[in-house]
Amino acid sequence: MGPSVKDVAALAQVSVGTVSNVLNRPEQVTPEKRKRVQAAIAQLGFVRNESARSLRSGSSRSLGMLVLDVRNPFFTDVALGAEDVAEEHKHSFILANSSEDARREQAYLDLFEEQRVQGILITPVGDVLQRLEAMQSRGIPSVLVDRLAGSENFCSVSVDDVAGGRAAIEHLIAGGAERPAFVGGPFTLQQVADRHAGALAAAAAAGVQLQVFETPNLKFERGRHVGDLIGDLRQSRRPDAVFAANDQLALGLLQSFTANGIRVPDDVALVGFDDIDFATQSSIPLSSIGQPRQLIGERAARLLFDEIENPHGHEHQQIVFTPELVVRESSRRPG
Amino acid sequence: MGPSVKDVAALAQVSVGTVSNVLNRPEQVTPEKRKRVQAAIAQLGFVRNESARSLRSGSSRSLGMLVLDVRNPFFTDVALGAEDVAEEHKHSFILANSSEDARREQAYLDLFEEQRVQGILITPVGDVLQRLEAMQSRGIPSVLVDRLAGSENFCSVSVDDVAGGRAAIEHLIAGGAERPAFVGGPFTLQQVADRHAGALAAAAAAGVQLQVFETPNLKFERGRHVGDLIGDLRQSRRPDAVFAANDQLALGLLQSFTANGIRVPDDVALVGFDDIDFATQSSIPLSSIGQPRQLIGERAARLLFDEIENPHGHEHQQIVFTPELVVRESSRRPG
DNA sequence: GTTCACTATTGAATCGATTCATACAAGGGA
DNA sequence: TCCCTTGTATGAATCGATTCAATAGTGAAC
Structure with a gap:
């Protein structure tokens, strides 16, 4: 040619x-x-011709990243951070999307192996740890993202969701909340369970009861639904502060409250989780627990390159970021 | 190994x-x-070993896609549609992000060439048409996405922004608007210019004056800023309907209006453009002009595969989608 | 029994960049 | 003058999957 x-x-x-x-x-x-x-x-x-080069050298100068959902801004931000590091190292960056589907996840791992990527950043869906260990032993290391490595055989970069949940409830109680509530689910998701556990611990420490509204997922519509339920409660039983397990839910609650004449934060204070861009941009800016998204990607990629460049000297690390509360209108109170 | x-x-x-x-x-x-x-x-x-295979066969079984901004949901949706088609054809899909930076764009095109991708989907930033033609003649075709091909040498898939702008203003006038306004900029962006042109045409056709607020970009903060300006105007000079060139701007306007006690849609009706998820999710759901995002990606990928599989019989096509108005609370009026 | 048609299998040649042992040249020191 | 070092340049061998002309094997037809 x-x-x-x-x-x-x-x-x-x-x-x-x-x-x-x-x-x-x-x-x-x-x-x-x-x-x-x-x-x-x-x-x-x-x-x-990159194929010829990598055939000779035994590996392509590229990283694979496999995320749960490209449509989720959290993951695109993480990917952005990782991509920057890949670029620094003159590696190309292949972003793939498992769409929370274990079959697609396997297919993309196949692809990464065939392409002889130098390493993989992954937010696992299915039960892939064994396979990742096998790939590691064949010279393709991986780093777990947004998931604490259960095993000692991987690096991971994640966020302390328990601390995040605790911070949210402490903040709401400090603002005068007497009947705080947690909204989120399913509890089978580790993140949700952790955020709930933190919230519960903070409430208990303050000697306050925590109402819980469990939801089947973390989507906007569910938030609106629970918002309607809360709006229907008698004033005396209605929560005066809500911590939602993510911002989508919180925005749903907010829309419902606005429609039903419940004032935020005067009647109900509200805190979300993730601090997505739209938290700032809703008509009443939303308080949220923020995660250093780009930094997560960046650190994960750095760990991966450390392992790539120094496979034997490398020691696996579990990096856990503590998320930070960002206070905005939705939970700002005179008290 | x-x-x-x-x-x-x-x-x-x-x-x-x-x-x-x-x-x-x-x-x-x-x-x-x-x-x-x-x-x-x-x-x-x-x-x-995919490298060996593609060395022998002369091309890798992969597509490259180069988007303006992965953080923009519009592009991730388009990418999703294209990725599905790539998967159908058992091609791998490399998603890269130029971040609206012409230098990065060039670097990724270099990479795609080195990797011998079979074709490229691109939303151009800089002046790359010549280069794309050269690559085409070397056997790597490309399809322009979200941009009408000026030349006859490419396929393109885009959206009729003029029609979108027209639909927005027609809808607002039909709802009783007497002093409609357009907010957006810079007019050097083709999309913005087209949306504005459509709006202007519709206003002229109805014999109504169109106020224009030009902004230096399409971000949320600008919208809030213009919202504040509008809020400061005397009632008699204040627009009673606003069409914003994208949803981010519209959300900024909405936040400002809410903060200043201007009721939407009663005092000011509001329509955005893009119909992002958050249009539904803002406290007052936002009317918007929607584009078939996944479909755009899908069609673009199909055109590309047609050219890949049949380089000589292939005829270049310009597909233009007509965007659709989605009416929600922000522009719903009794009249 | 010979020929023909057809299928299944083989293995050397190929793709293109990189590597590395080897060769060569130029200069410095003794 | 000879030897050694240092700096450049060379080109055959290599990576691994694919291809394709050649060959072997099978059975049908006459």
């Missing part, structure tokens, strides 16, 4: 070895020949 | 050619040998 190193070599009247040197170790080549080769490359429109 | 076809062939006691046949044309191999080879593959944990 296109021109190859041979063609370049012929035109520049040097050997293929010299062309390769110009491409990879230009300082080892006489300026004069270097110029000749570069001129030939430009003239022919030569583009290095 | 890992086992190769040779190792598999040795273990299964067949030739490498037969192993290759099992992998690529299993029906041409005797069931007995096929089983032996498959057993050997399983036993050795053989994984096909």
